[in-house]
Amino acid sequence: MDLQILTYLMAGTTFALxxxxxxxxxxxxxxxxxxxxxxxxxxxxxxxxxxxWMSAAxxxxxxxxxxxxxxxxxxxLMGWTGGYVLLALLLAPYLRKFGKFTVPDFIxxxxxxKIARFVAVLCLIFVSFTYIAGQMRxxxxxxxxxxxxxxxxxxxxxxxxxxxxxxxxxxxxxxxTQVAQYCVLIFAYMVPAIFISILITGNxxxxxxxxxxVLSEDIYLLEKLNNVLTDLxxxxxxxxTKSKIDVxxxxxxxxxxxxxxxxxxxxxxxxxxxxxxxxxxxxxxxxIAILYTTAPAVSSFSRLNFINTINNxxxxxxxxxxxNWENIGLISWADKNEDGxxxxxxxxxxxxxxxxxxxxxxxxxxxxxxxxxxxxxxEIYIDRDIMVLANPEIANLPNWVIALVASGALAAxxxxxxxxxxxxxxxxxxxxxxxxxxxxITDRQELFLxxxxxxxxxxxxxxxxxxxxxxxxxxxxxxxxxxxxxxxPALIMGIFSKRVNSIGAITGMISGLLFTSAYIVFFKFISxxxxxxxxxxxxxxxxxxxxxxxxxxxxxxxxxxxxxxPPPDKIIRLIDDIRTPE
Amino acid sequence: xxxxxxxxxxxxxxxxxxLLLLFWFxxxxxxxILFSDYLDKIKIGxxxxxxxxxxxxxxxxxxxxxxxxxxxMNKLDEKFNKEKS
Numbered sequence: 235m236d237l238q239i240l241t242y243l244m245a246g247t248t249f250a251l252x253x254x255x256x257x258x259x260x261x262x263x264x265x266x267x268x269x270x271x272x273x274x275x276x277x278x279x280x281x282x283x284x285x286x287w288m289s290a291a292x293x294x295x296x297x298x299x300x301x302x303x304x305x306x307x308x309x310x311l312m313g314w315t316g317g318y319v320l321l322a323l324l325l326a327p328y329l330r331k332f333g334k335f336t337v338p339d340f341i342x343x344x345x346x347x348k349i350a351r352f353v354a355v356l357c358l359i360f361v362s363f364t365y366i367a368g369q370m371r372x373x374x375x376x377x378x379x380x381x382x383x384x385x386x387x388x389x390x391x392x393x394x395x396x397x398x399x400x401x402x403x404x405x406x407x408x409x410x411t412q413v414a415q416y417c418v419l420i421f422a423y424m425v426p427a428i429f430i431s432i433l434i435t436g437n438x439x440x441x442x443x444x445x446x447x448v449l450s451e452d453i454y455l456l457e458k459l460n461n462v463l464t465d466l467x468x469x470x471x472x473x474x475t476k477s478k479i480d481v482x483x484x485x486x487x488x489x490x491x492x493x494x495x496x497x498x499x500x501x502x503x504x505x506x507x508x509x510x511x512x513x514x515x516x517x518x519x520x521x522i523a524i525l526y527t528t529a530p531a532v533s534s535f536s537r538l539n540f541i542n543t544i545n546n547x548x549x550x551x552x553x554x555x556x557x558n559w560e561n562i563g564l565i566s567w568a569d570k571n572e573d574g575x576x577x578x579x580x581x582x583x584x585x586x587x588x589x590x591x592x593x594x595x596x597x598x599x600x601x602x603x604x605x606x607x608x609x610x611x612x613e614i615y616i617d618r619d620i621m622v623l624a625n626p627e628i629a630n631l632p633n634w635v636i637a638l639v640a641s642g643a644l645a646a647x648x649x650x651x652x653x654x655x656x657x658x659x660x661x662x663x664x665x666x667x668x669x670x671x672x673x674x675i676t677d678r679q680e681l682f683l684x685x686x687x688x689x690x691x692x693x694x695x696x697x698x699x700x701x702x703x704x705x706x707x708x709x710x711x712x713x714x715x716x717x718x719x720x721x722x723p724a725l726i727m728g729i730f731s732k733r734v735n736s737i738g739a740i741t742g743m744i745s746g747l748l749f750t751s752a753y754i755v756f757f758k759f760i761s762x763x764x765x766x767x768x769x770x771x772x773x774x775x776x777x778x779x780x781x782x783x784x785x786x787x788x789x790x791x792x793x794x795x796x797x798x799x800p801p802p803d804k805i806i807r808l809i810d811d812i813r814t815p816e
Numbered sequence: 817x818x819x820x821x822x823x824x825x826x827x828x829x830x831x832x833x834x835l836l837l838l839f840w841f842x843x844x845x846x847x848x849i850l851f852s853d854y855l856d857k858i859k860i861g862x863x864x865x866x867x868x869x870x871x872x873x874x875x876x877x878x879x880x881x882x883x884x885x886x887x888x889m890n891k892l893d894e895k896f897n898k899e900k901s
Binding site: 300305308311312315316318319320322323324327441444445446447454455456457472473474478481482485486489509512513515516519520523526527530810813814815816 | 822825826829833836837840844845848849850852853856860861862863864867868870871872874875876878879881882883885886889890892893896897
């Protein structure tokens with residue numbers, strides 16, 4: 235069957251499924267809207283958490299990024315899973331015992347301060363919107379490439395679906411759609427990975443194929459990849475090129491950031507008991523690990539496949555997928571030596587890096603770019619985001635696999651977007667309105683406000699999708715850096731210290747936040763030309779600086795608290811209570 | 817000073833958390849980053865060991881750590897509840 239019809243069919247079926255679940259699980263109270271009534275089974279919550287957490291970035295971008303970074307890409311694998319150990323051991327059980335609705339709820343109550351709650355809400359909203367912008371870009375790419383609709387139409391369809399199940403169903407609707415979305419996305423990720431693993435190594439388990447020999451050759455896959463890459467002038471795939479301190483800090487910032495992300499934490503409020511919160515963190519990481527251990531295998535397969543298919547082949551004879559991605563502007567080829575043959579190698583082929591296409595076509599039919607061509611021999615620009623999506627096509631897999639991958643990517647993006655929209659709306663209706671500005675509103679009014687806030691947030695997210703801010707890629711460092719330097723330490727100290735008081739926590743959050751944002755803003759926005767290892771503080775890149783921000787937060791909170799009054803007895807009893815089992 | 821049951825529970829809890837975090841640190845920051853280059857000299861199948869820890873091993877260790885945590889904490893909770901009643 236035609237690829238486009240198949241894709242419509244699969245995406246349409248999954249969308250119908252999500253909407254069906256939403257209608258079945260409509261929320262009727264704030265309790266259901268915020269935490270799904272607190273009765274979610276730990277395995278279901280594990281799946282929902284996995285879908286909530288694995289975003290367009292995990293599904294679409296991560297394997298592609300690792301594919302081009304080799305061992306340096308490990309920071310994402312370790313960082314985005316190691317955070318779950320922190321979450322399971324240091325946060326989830328205690329926050330479940332505390333048993334309220336939102337993350338700012340805990341910070342506001344534990345630090346007995348509306349200012350602390352307000353600061354937490356600000357961090358939460360900033361982090362969550364940053365993240366949503368990324369999801370919308372993912373939805374846009376999938377729609378424009380596979381459904382061949384205009385990106386704007388694609389974003390509007392995506393928004394409409396999320397609107398139905400997030401606004402109607404609240405956390406209850408989101409939870410059960412996320413369970414379905416996890417099943418769709420993991421199936422969609424594994425099927426092509428298994429196919430490709432068999433094609434390249436003969437081993438059906440990608441995790442093992444990764445360490446196996448290439449089919450009918452007496453050489454290990456990774457060894458072969460190293461040889462192919464070094465022949466072209468690249469570094470070894472399995473060697474690290476970044477400095478140890480930077481890799482260390484980036485991993486740390488991603489871990490602490492993951493553990494401090496409000497839309498993930500709040501999922502642990504939805505299970506009945508403390509022991510369920512622990513168990514569901516385990517399930518969540520297990521479900522995530524299935525994808526995360528497959529991703530690096532996919533990265534190595536696709537890099538090898540890409541080079542084998544493209545390098546030294548004539549443009550005229552390149553497969554269809556190459557031209558399709560070129561047409562939407564994510565691949566470009568500039569025939570520097572005018573031989574009609576594609577040469578791939580290290581270095582950027584264009585200056586500036588991203589292609590600026592003119593309307594003309596070259597003699598081979600390629601799109602002409604108006605960038606300056608660089609001196610090196612590399613003729614290819616490839617957007618790293620397309621590796622996972624293009625992978626089944628590069629490996630010549632059947633059309634239904636390609637359609638499946640498109641549906642999986644949509645599931646990953648929509649599930650995360652919905653989780654983020656929910657924490658944004660609950661922080662506005664619950665933390666800002668009910669707890670700070672309008673304590674007199676009834677439960678029904680609060681529920682209405684929550685729905686209204688969700689609807690407005692979807693609108694804003696949609697605008698991000700249609701007019702994607704040019705800085706999306708740059709602000710991702712922000713989301714993790716801020717979560718690591720503001721929310722994470724405040725939660726940890728709230729549980730593990732009885733001495734940290736309200737003024738200490740507020741100072742800590744604000745100083746961690748200011749330091750981290752100032753560093754990132756300086757290197758990413760004010761003087762991007764200075765963003766080089768020599769200029770960084772102790773060689774730490776803006777992606778890793780959240781770790782230093784986190785230290786600043788911890789130290790200033792502890793020092794200030796020790797110089798001021800200890801928290802009141804009421805708070806000491808609260809801490810004792812969250813530390814004791816049920 | 818007499819240590820009551822809750823304090824005993826809390827200390828045992830901290831002990832478990834500390835021990836597991838030690839393994840968390842060793843498998844990721846240790847084997848995956850700090851000592852990764854040394855471990856890379858050891859080869860298992862097609863993998864350099866340091867590379868394997870950085871891209872697969874640490875994740876597998878993480879999953880096991882949480883499972884062990886759940887088992888140990890459930891036992892500790894039971895013990896605590898028995899002593900209390």
